[in-house]
Amino acid sequence: MNAEPELEDLSAYLDQELTGTARQQLEAHLQTCETCRRRLAALRQTVSAVQALPTEAPPRVFTIPPQRQQRTGAPGWAWAGGALAAACLLVVVTTIGLANLPHGGGMATTNAPASRYQGGADRGPTMTVTDPQDLSKQLTISSGSTAFSADQGTTTGSQAAAPLAASKNQPLQVGLILQGVPGDGVPANLTDAHVRLTLLRDGYEVALANPDTFSAARENGAVRITATFRVGSPPLPSPAAGNYVLRVTWQVPDGSGVSLVAQVPVTVAN
Amino acid sequence: MANSPIADDAALVARAREGDREAFTELVMHYQVPLYNMALRMVGSRDDAADIAQEAFLRAWEKLRTLKGNPFKPWIFQIAVNLCYDHFRRRKRVAAMPEEGQEAHVVSLGLPVPDPAERAEAGERARIVRDSINGLDPDLRTALILRDVNGLAYEEIAAVIRAPLGTVKSRIARARGHVQERLLMFPELFARPVDDQEQQHER
Ligand SMILES: [Zn+2]
Numbered sequence: 001m002n003a004e005p006e007l008e009d010l011s012a013y014l015d016q017e018l019t020g021t022a023r024q025q026l027e028a029h030l031q032t033c034e035t036c037r038r039r040l041a042a043l044r045q046t047v048s049a050v051q052a053l054p055t056e057a058p059p060r061v062f063t064i065p066p067q068r069q070q071r072t073g074a075p076g077w078a079w080a081g082g083a084l085a086a087a088c089l090l091v092v093v094t095t096i097g098l099a100n101l102p103h104g105g106g107m108a109t110t111n112a113p114a115s116r117y118q119g120g121a122d123r124g125p126t127m128t129v130t131d132p133q134d135l136s137k138q139l140t141i142s143s144g145s146t147a148f149s150a151d152q153g154t155t156t157g158s159q160a161a162a163p164l165a166a167s168k169n170q171p172l173q174v175g176l177i178l179q180g181v182p183g184d185g186v187p188a189n190l191t192d193a194h195v196r197l198t199l200l201r202d203g204y205e206v207a208l209a210n211p212d213t214f215s216a217a218r219e220n221g222a223v224r225i226t227a228t229f230r231v232g233s234p235p236l237p238s239p240a241a242g243n244y245v246l247r248v249t250w251q252v253p254d255g256s257g258v259s260l261v262a263q264v265p266v267t268v269a270n
Numbered sequence: 271m272a273n274s275p276i277a278d279d280a281a282l283v284a285r286a287r288e289g290d291r292e293a294f295t296e297l298v299m300h301y302q303v304p305l306y307n308m309a310l311r312m313v314g315s316r317d318d319a320a321d322i323a324q325e326a327f328l329r330a331w332e333k334l335r336t337l338k339g340n341p342f343k344p345w346i347f348q349i350a351v352n353l354c355y356d357h358f359r360r361r362k363r364v365a366a367m368p369e370e371g372q373e374a375h376v377v378s379l380g381l382p383v384p385d386p387a388e389r390a391e392a393g394e395r396a397r398i399v400r401d402s403i404n405g406l407d408p409d410l411r412t413a414l415i416l417r418d419v420n421g422l423a424y425e426e427i428a429a430v431i432r433a434p435l436g437t438v439k440s441r442i443a444r445a446r447g448h449v450q451e452r453l454l455m456f457p458e459l460f461a462r463p464v465d466d467q468e469q470q471h472e473r
Contacts, residue, residue, distance in 0.1 A: 007447055008439055008440055010443075011443035012439050012442075015442070017423075043446060046446050046449055047418055049395065049449075050399055050414065050418040050419065050449065051418050052392075052396070052399070053399055055303065056306070056307060056316070058306040058319075058320055058323060059317075059320050060320050062323055064291065064295075064327065064328060064331045068328060068332065069332070070331060070332055070334055
């Protein structure tokens with residue numbers, strides 16, 4: 001090939017979409033032309049940068065409402081969370097009440113629709129994420145309530161909707177379900193479960209210390225964990241009151257290097 | 271997704287055409303993450319992307335009979351891409367909206383979780399890449415996203431956008447060229463590659 005290869009050819013070559021003579025000619029040219037090797041490397045790096053954009057989980061469950069028939073053009077449709085009978089098995093992500101965080105002071109208190117997770121700690125928001133590469137791996141987090149007091153005995157006048165009376169002894173209850181843990185072992189603590197819990201606000205991150213109480217059990221191939229924390233004990237930023245995100249990171253113990261992350265809102269009141 | 275062979279799709283489509291909602295739900299399961307992410311990179315807003323994905327599945331369900339024996343994958347992508355174009359027209363602007371509420375609803379799926387400093391840099395890189403994609407005109411953007419976000423083959427992309435292979439090839443290349451120009455404006459985040467990196471791949 002005497003002429004310099006076009007960008008098009010280099011690009012198609014990267015995609016294995018250049019065939020036959022064109023491919024052979026390009027490869028021969030690359031052997032002798034350092035400039036084109038650099039062009040190709042730069043292009044490859046650009047492609048990698050685009051491919052590195054994170055794959056995000058859809059914020060809703062996509063469903064076809066029962067009234068939507070094939071062939072009919074019935075106007076108007078609505079989101080139908082949990083309308084499918086089998087929705088609980090099909091949930092990739094159920095995000096409840098996260099939309100207002102962390103901007104507003106108001107907290108959503110909706111419960112998860114069609115959730116099969118009816119543990120003791122799911123009166124507050126719940127979120128489930130599934131590893132898209134391995135649907136058997138699933139992580140659920142729920143919090144016992146959404147509002148707590150950071151200091152002693154102050155009532156939460158501005159948090160009228162808070163389901164619990166605030167006091168320094170009010171525990172933050174966290175429920176976790178780790179679906180797809182091989183074997184039948186029961187973790188003795190969070191570390192053992194490959195789980196990390198953090199509180200976040202505006203990029204400020206506090207790892208939660210050892211819980212006050214920890215219990216774990218096996219049920220239907222899942223590990224269920226309930227843990228409680230004193231909200232007053234972690235070193236919260238000052239002022240402590242505000243909207244936080246309680247985030248769980250689970251390093252899936254199957255050697256894949258995959259971590260699942262789920263989070264729910266938590267309000268700390270004065 | 272790579273693990274959804276066309277034969278499986280065809281069997282599910284056949285059942286769904288008989289009104290089997292469960293079969294269609296399986297198709298939704300297969301395609302919801304790629305379709306949502308395609309729409310997200312096209313329009314930039316999570317809410318709008320979710321609306322587009324939902325509407326695409328509804329339309330697909332209702333019009334399944336018109337699919338005949340054609341493959342489902344390019345068809346569902348085509349429906350969603352058209353909805354993205356409708357979205358642009360409604361907005362009367364082509365530029366994508368910035369993604370809002372990053373920390374609030376970001377969910378990392380299937381990704382290693384780096385330390386905070388790495389995460390900040392990765393976040394900045396991702397923002398610049400998103401901006402570069404948003405700067406592309408819709409035709410180039412579509413080709414790039416279908417290729418580099420969704421990993422579709424050129425033939426599949428040609429079926430989605432109903433254009434010849436040569437057009438696909440040219441749009442992908444031009445889109446990458448534009449993105450590359452933008453990224454090179456941030457050498458501290460996107461270092462120029464060295465030659466041996468490429469040789470290693472080639473041998
Ligand atoms: Zn050359």
